[in-house]
Amino acid sequence: xxxxxxxxxxxxxxxxxxxxxxxxxxxxxxxxxxxxxxxxxxxxxxxxxxxxxxxxxxxxxxxxxxxxxxxxxxxxxxxxxxxxxxxxxxxxxxxxxxxxxxxxxxxxxxxxxxxxxxxxxxxxxxxxxxxxxxxxxxxxxxxxxxxxxxxxxxxxxxxxxxxxxxxxxxxxxxxxxxxxxxxxxxxxxxxxxxxxxxxxxxxxxxxxxxxxxxxxxxxxxxxxxxxxxxxxxxxxxxxxxxxxxxxxxxxxxxxxxxxxxxxxxxxxxxxxxxxxxxxxxxxxxxxxxxxxxxxxxxxxxxxxxxxxxxxxxxxxxxxxxxxxxxxxxxxxxxxxxxxxxxxxxxxxxxxxxxxxxxxxxxxxxxxxxxxxxxxxxxxxxxxxxxxxxxxxxxxxxxxxxxxxxxxxxxxxxxxxxxxxxxxxxxxxxxxxxxxxxxxxxxxxxxxxxxxxxxxxxxxxxxxx
Amino acid sequence: xxxxxxxxxxxxxxxxxxxxxxxxxxxxxxxxxxxxxxxxxxxxxxxxxxxxxxxxxxxxxxxxxxxxxxxxxxxxxxxxxxxxxxxxxxxxxxxxxxxxxxxxxxxxxxxxxxxxxxxxxxxxxxxxxxxxxxxxxxxxxxxxxxxxxxxxxxxxxxxxxxxxxxxxxxxxxxxxxxxxxxxxxxxxxxxxxxxxxxxxxxxxxxxxxxxxxxxxxxxxxxxxxxxxxxxxxxxxxxxxxxxxxxxxxxxxxxxxxxxxxxxxxxxxxxxxxxxxxxxxxxxxxxxxxxxxxxxxxxxxxxxxxxxxxx
Numbered sequence: 001x002x003x004x005x006x007x008x009x010x011x012x013x014x015x016x017x018x019x020x021x022x023x024x025x026x027x028x029x030x031x032x033x034x035x036x037x038x039x040x041x042x043x044x045x046x047x048x049x050x051x052x053x054x055x056x057x058x059x060x061x062x063x064x065x066x067x068x069x070x071x072x073x074x075x076x077x078x079x080x081x082x083x084x085x086x087x088x089x090x091x092x093x094x095x096x097x098x099x100x101x102x103x104x105x106x107x108x109x110x111x112x113x114x115x116x117x118x119x120x121x122x123x124x125x126x127x128x129x130x131x132x133x134x135x136x137x138x139x140x141x142x143x144x145x146x147x148x149x150x151x152x153x154x155x156x157x158x159x160x161x162x163x164x165x166x167x168x169x170x171x172x173x174x175x176x177x178x179x180x181x182x183x184x185x186x187x188x189x190x191x192x193x194x195x196x197x198x199x200x201x202x203x204x205x206x207x208x209x210x211x212x213x214x215x216x217x218x219x220x221x222x223x224x225x226x227x228x229x230x231x232x233x234x235x236x237x238x239x240x241x242x243x244x245x246x247x248x249x250x251x252x253x254x255x256x257x258x259x260x261x262x263x264x265x266x267x268x269x270x271x272x273x274x275x276x277x278x279x280x281x282x283x284x285x286x287x288x289x290x291x292x293x294x295x296x297x298x299x300x301x302x303x304x305x306x307x308x309x310x311x312x313x314x315x316x317x318x319x320x321x322x323x324x325x326x327x328x329x330x331x332x333x334x335x336x337x338x339x340x341x342x343x344x345x346x347x348x349x350x351x352x353x354x355x356x357x358x359x360x361x362x363x364x365x366x367x368x369x370x371x372x373x374x375x376x377x378x379x380x381x382x383x384x385x386x387x388x389x390x391x392x393x394x395x396x397x398x399x400x401x402x403x404x405x406x407x408x409x410x411x412x413x414x415x416x417x418x419x420x421x422x423x424x425x426x427x428x429x430x431x432x433x434x435x436x437x438x439x440x441x442x443x444x445x446x447x448x449x450x451x452x453x454x455x456x457x458x459x460x461x462x463x464x
Numbered sequence: 465x466x467x468x469x470x471x472x473x474x475x476x477x478x479x480x481x482x483x484x485x486x487x488x489x490x491x492x493x494x495x496x497x498x499x500x501x502x503x504x505x506x507x508x509x510x511x512x513x514x515x516x517x518x519x520x521x522x523x524x525x526x527x528x529x530x531x532x533x534x535x536x537x538x539x540x541x542x543x544x545x546x547x548x549x550x551x552x553x554x555x556x557x558x559x560x561x562x563x564x565x566x567x568x569x570x571x572x573x574x575x576x577x578x579x580x581x582x583x584x585x586x587x588x589x590x591x592x593x594x595x596x597x598x599x600x601x602x603x604x605x606x607x608x609x610x611x612x613x614x615x616x617x618x619x620x621x622x623x624x625x626x627x628x629x630x631x632x633x634x635x636x637x638x639x640x641x642x643x644x645x646x647x648x649x650x651x652x653x654x655x656x657x658x659x660x661x662x663x664x665x666x667x668x669x670x671x672x673x674x675x676x677x678x679x680x681x682x683x684x685x686x687x688x689x690x691x692x693x694x695x696x697x698x699x700x701x702x703x704x705x706x707x708x709x710x711x712x713x714x715x716x717x718x719x720x721x722x723x724x725x726x727x728x729x730x731x732x733x734x735x736x737x738x739x740x741x742x743x744x745x746x747x748x749x750x751x752x753x754x755x756x757x758x759x760x761x762x763x764x765x766x767x768x769x770x771x772x773x774x
Contacts, residue, residue, distance in 0.1 A: 049479035364628045369616055369635035372476055423631050429584045430593075430627040 035141075035161045051371075051380035057412040060380040062206065062355055063403040064267050065326055069319070077309040085305060093301040095293050097123025097277070101304045104311040105277050109263065111317065112238050114252045116261070116279045122288055123299045127236055127264035127276035131155055131199075133295065134232055134260060134278065135162040137287035138196045144188055147199040148176045150358070150387030150396070152206045152234065155199060159389075166389045167195070173349070175202055175212025178219045185227065197230040197260070202250055204237040204354025207387045207398035211352065214247050221250055224258040230284075234262040237354035239320050242328035244352040257281065265307060267355070268320050273303035327355070333406035334399060334413060341417030343424050348399075355402040358384075360395060365423050367397045370416075373423075377415040466498040467765065468517035468543070470534055473504035475526030476636075477612045484740035485523040491761040492521070504529060512541055519768050520545040521761075522737060526612045530737045531557040546768040548736045552713040556736040560609045560641050562712055569711035571704060572730045574723070575600055576643040578609060581634055593626060596642060603645040604629075608636035612735075619645070648725035651691055653705035654738065654746040656717045656760070657767050660702045661749035665691035687745065689752040697724065704729045716767045719746055 051060045081089050096102075102121045109116055124130040131154075139145060141163035147155060149168030159166045167184055170177045181198070188194060200220070202212035212220070224231045233250040251261040256279060264276035280288060292298075310316060331350075334357055338348050348359035361367065367383040374380060384396030397416075401409055427433070469492070471485025472478055485501065492499045500515045502508060504524060512520070520543050522534055532553035538545040548556070555561050560578040567573060577596065583589035596604070606629035608616045616636040618629035626642075633640035650666040665688045693701065705720035708731045712718075719738035722729045738746045750760040 049482075050474075050476055053474065053478075364631060366628070366632050366635075369632040372615060373635035375476065419635075423635070426581065426584060426634060427627060427631055429588075430590050430630060432590065 035163050050375050053378075056375065056378045056380050057404060057408050057415070058380045059399045059401070059404065059409070059412050059416075060382045061403050062400055064271060064355065065323065065402055066270055066272070068322060068326065069270065073310075073313070073315075077306060077313075080309055081302070081305045089302050089305045091301060093298045093304060095122075095289055095298050097121070097299055098301075098304050098308070100308045101275070102277075104307055105263065107311065108239070108265075108268070108316075109251075109261075109279075112235075112246065112249055112252070114249055114261070116251075116256060120256060120279045120282065120285060122278050122280070122285060122292065123304065124276045124278060124292065125296060125299050126266060126271070126274045127234065127262050128154060128158075129292075129295070130262040130276050130278035131158050131232070131234065133288045133291045134197070134262075134280075134284075135159065135164065136291040136295075137284060138230070139164045144193055144195040145197060145199060146181065146184060146195045148201070148205065148208075150207050150384060150393055150398075151199070152201055153382065153386040153398075155234075156387075156389055159199075164196070168388060168390070168392075171205070171208055171210055173210055175205065175210050175216055176200055176220070178216050178223065181220070182223070185223075185229075194227075195229065197232050198224070199232045199234065200250070201234045201236075203235055203247065204240065204351050204356075206237070206354065207356050207382065207384075208358040209349040209351030209354055209356045210358075211244075211247065217247065217250055217253055221253045221259065224254065229258065231259045232262060233259050236264045236267045239268055240324060240327060240355070241353040242324055242331060251279065260284065268323070269307070269310065269316070273306060274300060275303055275307060324353075327353075327402055330401040330404070330406055330409055331357070333409045334401040337410045337413035337417075341414045343417070343421055345424065346420065355400055357399045357401060359397050359399060360384075361397070361420060362424065362427070363395050364427050365420065366394045368394070370397075370419060370423065373419045374416050377419060379412045379415040381416060465519065465765075466500060466515070466517045467492050468500040468502050468512060468515055468520045469523055470502050470504055470508070470520055470529065471523045473524050473526070473528040473534075475524070475528050475530075475612070476615055477526035480613075480739050480741060481523055481525045481529065483742075484525070484744070487740055487742065487757070488521055488523050488761055491758045495758055495762055504534065509537060509541070512538075512543065517543060519543065519765060521765070521768075522547050523740060525737055525739060527557070527610065530612075530735075531610070544768050546764045547716040548714045548718055552715065552718075553736045555712045556714070556718070556734045557610050558639075559607060559733050560639060562734060563641070565711055566708055566731055569707065571707050571711055572728065574644045574646045574730050574732070576641045578639060578641040579630075580639040582638075584630075596626075597623065600642065600644045605643045605645050606630060606633050607641050607643060608633045609639040609641055611636040646723045646725050646730055648723040648730075649691070651701055651722045651724055651729070652719055652745045652749075653702060653722065654717065654719045654749040655706060655709045655714065656750070656763060657715075658706070658709075660706055661746070662690035662752040663693065663698060663701055664689040664745045664749050664752075665693075687748060689745075689748050693724075701729045704731060708734055717746065717764055 051058050101123050102118045105121055106116060106118055124133065135158055139162040143164050144167055145159050145164040146167045146169060148171050151168060169181045169184060202217060204211055220231060231250055235249055238249060250259045261279040265273060278288060335350055345362045346359055348357050351357060368385060371380065371383050382398040384393030385391060387393055404412065469485050469489050471481050473481060489499050489501050500517050502511055520538050522529060522545050524530060524534055528534065530553055532550040535545060535550045535553055539550065555565055563573050563576060579589050602620065602622050604620045606618045606620055616633045618632050620626050620629045630640060652664045654661040667686045667688060669686060701722060701724060705722060708720045709718055712734050714734065714736065719735045721732045723732060738744060740747060747757055747760060
């Protein structure tokens with residue numbers, strides 16, 4: 001994720017280590033664990049490095065807007081901590097997190113109709129650590145983990161680093177296809193295997209922006225119960241709903257027997273405080289706590305104190321309301337711009353909440369290459385490939401609407417639309433095909449790219 | 465000596481350049497030079513003028529830094545700089561231009577055709593593509609004329625892969641080349657001054673020589689230096705590489721990438737300013753020749769300050 005601002009500071013005198021020579025690298029290479037071999041394409045990394053240039057309108061990040069958090073309130077809360085509990089706030093804390101933080105978490109989950117037992121909650125260093133700790137507790141190399149296709153791009157490196165075999169199940173406008181999931185489970189049955197868990201972002205999914213329908217939620221929970229499978233529900237965006245009716249989280253439908261819940265303060269308060277949590281059944285919690293001890297002993301005490309102060313003021317829901325107003329306007333601006341500037345062959349999701357829109361282009365456009373072209377116009381997005389483990393998603397892209405203002409969003413979409421239009425026109429010149437009637441030029445079997453198209457153009461994600 | 469290190473810039477290889485630059489800065493520091501790190505942006509000229517360096521180390525890759533742009537500025541400012549001059553950079557960055565130059569100098573390079581976007585958009589070049597099969601045959605490699613690493617390079621196994629591959633390549637440049645795929649061993653010869661360094665061979669671990677991205681990933685490609693070649697083979701590869709380096713007018717240092725096919729070496733491209741990161745090929749080759757990275761950097765500086773190379 002690009003950090004746009006760094007604080008200029010005088011550099012202390014320091015020694016920089018002599019860079020490794022290649023023979024040194026060879027020596028270390030023999031020491032690297034096998035899991036480090038699973039690395040993201042370096043070409044992609046280099047492209048993403050360019051998206052951080054300050055003159056680029058980046059629709060690539062997933063940054064929530066933190067610019068409207070009142071600085072005076074922030075100052076007052078931190079001052080109070082310094083004056084009243086400096087020694088404690090600067091000390092280690094319990095591995096599971098402070099009870100007061102858990103109370104805040106219970107309050108947040110309550111706002112979506114969930115009633116977790118506080119004993120089942122562990123405070124983590126962001127939701128990301130919760131995913132990591134769950135893998136640490138559950139996944140051996142070669143184990144199957146199931147997730148959506150596309151899935152949260154940040155989950156892929158976690159699954160890879162635990163050497164999971166990641167199986168991705170198609171999504172459509174109603175979220176993960178449960179019929180496809182059942183087929184995958186049957187295939188695993190035949191091999192005598194079962195997945196360690198099914199990872200899902202059912203609400204305003206990252207990256208697709210779709211929401212799993214109520215019917216599918218029920219089926220998923222029933223499936224988990226009848227097959228005694230764990231589901232990991234990652235729900236960072238549930239409270240950021242701009243339209244449609246709220247659906248019950250999987251955790252609520254299940255009651256917490258087979259659904260493990262991952263939450264975060266990142267999107268409702270601040271990602272900089274690195275505070276998230278997991279809610280798990282007690283036997284899993286025991287292992288997760290051991291893993292957390294090994295990883296970092298405890299989550300930041302200081303930021304837990306900050307959350308406690310912040311919730312004590314009782315305005316947290318108003319702040320979310322204000323974010324929702326901002327994001328609704330930005331989503332509307334993005335959708336309008338997409339309608340105006342993207343070619344007729346493009347489709348996209350229209351989410352009722354969250355931070356992302358997923359757009360899909362004609363199959364002959366590779367969005368990694370398109371990104372290179374778009375960067376010349378100083379605009380960036382995440383190529384769809386980042387959301388798949390197997391190279392699919394090449395003609396899709398993730399567009400973020402939370403980080404930039406409406407003007408930037410319109411201009412960004414205009415520039416991306418221009419680069420797409422050029423490619424569509426060129427393809428038409430190359431193949432003689434009319435742009436309005438896109439027909440795949442390949443006579444061979446349906447390309448994988450087409451299999452990941454089925455998102456509807458209108459936002460139906462919230463419907464039951 | 466006060467050495468300005470130019471790095472970053474707006475090219476797609478910005479990330480590599482920042483790593484190259486940081487490593488060069490470290491080495492310069494250890495060599496006792498005064499280092500002036502300069503990210504190439506809108507203030508570059510101002511800061512170069514104010515900094516009054518004795519020499520500029522150009523650690524930039526891709527457009528803006530490796531194409532003669534930065535070099536032209538440094539010439540105007542009268543600051544000696546490392547690596548090839550303006551003309552050599554301009555020839556190397558453009559694979560089509562470089563291949564014409566190589567061919568007219570009698571240096572083997574795979575057959576190719578080049579097209580620009582206008583040819584397709586306005587001149588109906590698509591109809592001419594039909595002649596490709598006859599003239600070049602499949603498989604083909606489709607590349608942007610100006611572009612670094614594996615970006616936009618696609619393999620076309622047959623006719624139906626060509627339009628998509630062209631669209632990808634045209635994302636990076638308005639001129640692309642379709643090149644005959646030559647099967648063989650992938651070699652790189654770095655040249656320092658006029659001295660060739662030991663040959664590096666890239667061996668893809670997957671055995672998939674069509675996977676261009678793999679070449680740039682640790683763990684997916686192994687690099688062997690010096691490459692295991694017979695004496696005659698090695699001599700012919702080195703001789704071809706040196707000829708290419710000279711034909712394109714390179715000086716200071718550069719890296720020549722070749723394929724060693726059954727009937728001898730063929731030059732794919734010359735990288736005017738190859739990477740200088742921990743995993744880059746030039747430092748590996750220098751090390752195989754017994755040079756530390758500091759010695760390599762010092763030698764590159766010497767070459768920049770030798771009038772014959774200016």
